[in-house]
Amino acid sequence: MIYTTDVPRLGGGETSAVTLGKFDGLHRGHQKLMNCIREKKEDNCKAVIFTFDVSPVVRLLHTPAKGLLTNEEREELACERGMDILVECPFTDELMHMEAEVFVKEFLVNRMHVKYLAVGPDFRFGHDRAGSPALLDDMGKTYGFTVDVVEKLKDGNREISSTYVREELEKGNMEKVNELLGYVYFTRGEIVHGRQLGRTIGVPTANLIPPVCKKLPPNGVYITRSRIGDKIYQGITNVGYKPTVAEHFLGVETYLFDCDEDLYGQDAEVRFYRYLRPERKFASLQELKGQLDVDVQKGREFFKAFDK
Numbered sequence: 512m513i514y515t516t517d518v519p520r521l522g523g524g525e526t527s528a529v530t531l532g533k534f535d536g537l538h539r540g541h542q543k544l545m546n547c548i549r550e551k552k553e554d555n556c557k558a559v560i561f562t563f564d565v566s567p568v569v570r571l572l573h574t575p576a577k578g579l580l581t582n583e584e585r586e587e588l589a590c591e592r593g594m595d596i597l598v599e600c601p602f603t604d605e606l607m608h609m610e611a612e613v614f615v616k617e618f619l620v621n622r623m624h625v626k627y628l629a630v631g632p633d634f635r636f637g638h639d640r641a642g643s644p645a646l647l648d649d650m651g652k653t654y655g656f657t658v659d660v661v662e663k664l665k666d667g668n669r670e671i672s673s674t675y676v677r678e679e680l681e682k683g684n685m686e687k688v689n690e691l692l693g694y695v696y697f698t699r700g701e702i703v704h705g706r707q708l709g710r711t712i713g714v715p716t717a718n719l720i721p722p723v724c725k726k727l728p729p730n731g732v733y734i735t736r737s738r739i740g741d742k743i744y745q746g747i748t749n750v751g752y753k754p755t756v757a758e759h760f761l762g763v764e765t766y767l768f769d770c771d772e773d774l775y776g777q778d779a780e781v782r783f784y785r786y787l788r789p790e791r792k793f794a795s796l797q798e799l800k801g802q803l804d805v806d807v808q809k810g811r812e813f814f815k816a817f818d819k
């Protein structure tokens with residue numbers, strides 16, 4: 512897959528099937544759109560996701576962007592789903608003020624030779640959000656592309672959206688998050704040295720520092736699986752500042768069941784299955800150990816049922 516921040520100029524005979532939007536999380540609704548454009552590969556179209564490097568809303572509010580996926584993670588997932596090109600267009604002032612018609616003509620038609628577009632009914636773009644599926648449809652008649660306005664995928668009565676996923680993530684409702692995403696929510700990082708106190712209570716842990724732009728579930732303890740190299744381990748993970756030992760940075764710390772390897776320096780992916788309890792300040796590490804024994808038991812029981 513080609514990843515680019517420039518709007519690509521396709522070569523002579525090449526054409527494209529494009530979907531447009533913010534695409535934070537690549538949730539099941541987004542996957543529905545990706546499936547539509549992937550089908551057009553049979554007509555020799557390049558499957559293209561056109562998105563922006565930060566959410567337009569975030570840029571306008573100047574708040575730091577914390578997303579469901581980092582840009583690198585989104586790139587990887589898009590590639591796995593058969594996309595040919597991911598455009599992460601910088602959301603510049605020029606783009607912000609570009610008329611919708613100009614965007615379509617200059618970018619989609621002239622550069623990307625678009626033949627097919629798939630968007631949701633609420634998709635808006637261009638200056639003053641004047642661009643709509645109806646405008647795309649009109650322009651398609653002039654420039655020779657077709658537009659599918661894809662019905663929103665729902666969860667019960669509610670449309671699946673990145674906002675919905677983020678709300679559930681903020682509640683720690685990992686079962687719902689994972690259902691809406693169609694994959695298990697995860698974070699990644701290199702395994703770094705902690706204070707090595709865990710092993711003194713018989714609970715060695717793998718500490719990783721998540722990317723600053725990754726949205727995490729609330730501080731607390733979760734049942735997780737970790738992928739390290741080509742191995743998958745069950746475990747329990749604490750997200751937070753470890754108040755018992757007063758850590759200064761937000762960490763993701765995992766006790767891996769049935770693992771006695773030296774993992775320092777390796778990259779890990781921690782997948783969150785279920786929230787267990789809030790992070791608490793214990794009077795001593797021994798007291799924390801008592802709680803961890805209970806957490807481990809719950810984790811093992813969870814996977815016994817889950818993997819049946």
Ligand SMILES: Cc1cc2nc3c(=O)[nH]c(=O)nc-3n(C[C@H](O)[C@H](O)[C@H](O)COP(=O)(O)O)c2cc1C
Pocket residue numbers: 705706707708709710716718732747748749752753754755756764765766789790791792793799803806
């Ligand atoms: C599953 C799990 C749950 C934890 N729960 C808490 C907690 O509730 N409160 C807390 O202060 N620390 C908690 N911790 C962090 C421990 O304080 C930490 O593992 C211990 O201090 C060792 O840290 P170290 O790796 O830096 O040596 C938890 C760690 C794990 C792996």
Ligand SMILES: Nc1ncnc2c1ncn2[C@@H]1O[C@H](COP(=O)(O)OP(=O)(O)OP(=O)(O)O)[C@@H](O)[C@H]1O
Pocket residue numbers: 531532533534535539540541543544629630631632633634661662663664665670671672673674675
């Ligand atoms: N549930 C869905 N089913 C089908 N298409 C969707 C769904 N949700 C979003 N889309 C479409 O996917 C594209 C990208 O959506 P986008 O990420 O901008 O919106 P979103 O997921 O609703 O996020 P937010 O909650 O931040 O508005 C748009 O064309 C949008 O209409």
